[in-house]
Amino acid sequence: MTTITIKQILQALSHVDDPDLKKDIVSLGMVKEIEVSGNDISFTVELTTPACPLKDEIERACRNAVKHFVKEAENIKINMSSRVSSVRNKSEILPQVKNIIAIASGKGGVGKSLVAANLAYGLSHLGAKVGLLDADIYGPSVPIIMGLKGSHAQINEQGKMIPLEKDKIKVLSIGFMIKENQPVIWRGPMISSAFKQLINDAEWGELDYLIIDLPPGTGDIHLTMVQHINLTGIIIVTTPQDVAIADCRRALSMYLSENIKAPVIGIIENMSWFTPDDAPQKKYFIFGKGGAEKLSKEYNVPVIGEIPIFENLRSNADEGLNPIMQNNAASEQLIKITEEFARQISIQNSKNSLAKI
Numbered sequence: 001m002t003t004i005t006i007k008q009i010l011q012a013l014s015h016v017d018d019p020d021l022k023k024d025i026v027s028l029g030m031v032k033e034i035e036v037s038g039n040d041i042s043f044t045v046e047l048t049t050p051a052c053p054l055k056d057e058i059e060r061a062c063r064n065a066v067k068h069f070v071k072e073a074e075n076i077k078i079n080m081s082s083r084v085s086s087v088r089n090k091s092e093i094l095p096q097v098k099n100i101i102a103i104a105s106g107k108g109g110v111g112k113s114l115v116a117a118n119l120a121y122g123l124s125h126l127g128a129k130v131g132l133l134d135a136d137i138y139g140p141s142v143p144i145i146m147g148l149k150g151s152h153a154q155i156n157e158q159g160k161m162i163p164l165e166k167d168k169i170k171v172l173s174i175g176f177m178i179k180e181n182q183p184v185i186w187r188g189p190m191i192s193s194a195f196k197q198l199i200n201d202a203e204w205g206e207l208d209y210l211i212i213d214l215p216p217g218t219g220d221i222h223l224t225m226v227q228h229i230n231l232t233g234i235i236i237v238t239t240p241q242d243v244a245i246a247d248c249r250r251a252l253s254m255y256l257s258e259n260i261k262a263p264v265i266g267i268i269e270n271m272s273w274f275t276p277d278d279a280p281q282k283k284y285f286i287f288g289k290g291g292a293e294k295l296s297k298e299y300n301v302p303v304i305g306e307i308p309i310f311e312n313l314r315s316n317a318d319e320g321l322n323p324i325m326q327n328n329a330a331s332e333q334l335i336k337i338t339e340e341f342a343r344q345i346s347i348q349n350s351k352n353s354l355a356k357i
């Protein structure tokens with residue numbers, strides 16, 4: 001009887017490529033904990049995100065490669081795990097946060113807050129450690145969307161704010177610090193300092209992803225953010241019509257300008273169409289068509305996905321409910337967008353080197 005060696009298994013698995021990172025999974029260091037017992041084999045494949053849309057495909061390819069190259073193998077047990085990749089280094093602000101992603105738009109009311117909250121819900125549901133920071137100092141809507149309206153953040157012994165929690169997501173908003181309906185009249189430097197406090201003076205702890213929900217436009221907060229934090233990426237949210245596209249062009253031009261050079265990693269088109277519950281085969285393109293695609297071509301930034309208008313997304317947001325848990329067309333679409341979002345971050349990180357925290 002021949003014994004199977006670890007080297008044989010690694011050789012077999014070196015024929016499996018990560019389709020996004022365009023390298024084999026052995027060179028990428030993704031194969032761990034190989035064990036051989038007689039003709040039984042087990043090993044772990046560590047993906048760069050728990051939200052990897054290619055998980056099943058990679059698992060299938062590993063099984064086929066082992067079957068093909070290690071003929072003696074009988075039981076093949078593959079454990080698919082993940083360790084979120086990062087290129088942020090430890091000396092930066094929030095060193096324990098692997099990826100910081102801002103959700104921006106040139107235009108108001110396009111669904112930035114809804115997208116930010118639902119990406120947080122989606123990532124947490126798929127097993128990542130997530131934080132959500134509401135940087136909309138003037139009109140914080142995260143407390144409502146996350147069902148935390150009227151809650152207040154506590155301060156710990158070190159004087160740091162403790163984020164609130166919803167479905168394992170750490171949430172912080174200026175809305176937790178002020179009285180309801182209190183108008184916020186702040187000037188430029190105060191706005192920058194409030195934003196910095198939400199980042200620096202809060203107990204965020206270890207996170208795989210921190211999502212920042214930005215106010216509309218390109219003002220003081222946006223500039224403070226790009227100067228103060230080493231961001232993993234910015235996502236631009238737009239609706240399909242020309243007025244939204246025009247405003248997003250301004251935002252994209254600012255982020256991508258020579259003196260800012262912020263990493264814009266994708267565009268999400270929201271309110272792409274409407275399908276009534278009683279006519280699921282119909283699509284009404286209320287705000288026109290193809291806006292995100294147009295921006296994508298002009299600025300060479302990928303479209304992460306499209307979110308149609310779903311009545312239940314609006315009502316869940318108003319009631320502070322998590323739509324990901326509900327098995328319907330909206331939750332399916334949100335999971336798909338979350339996976340594509342996580343995938344673009346992994347690709348971005350691998351482009352910027354495969355350093356990991």
Ligand SMILES: Nc1ncnc2c1ncn2[C@@H]1O[C@H](COP(=O)(O)OP(=O)(O)OP(=O)(O)O)[C@@H](O)[C@H]1O
Pocket residue numbers: 105107108109110111112113114115136139141214215216270271307308309310311313314315317318
């Ligand atoms: N795909 C969608 N389906 C249904 N309702 C949506 C969708 N996207 C957003 N909405 C609703 O549209 C409204 C505006 O969305 P949201 O507050 O997220 O926009 P915003 O870009 O953050 O606005 P602001 O610029 O004021 O911060 C909200 O009531 C939200 O629930």
Ligand SMILES: [Mg+2]
Pocket residue numbers: 112113114136141213214215
């Ligand atoms: Mg908002």
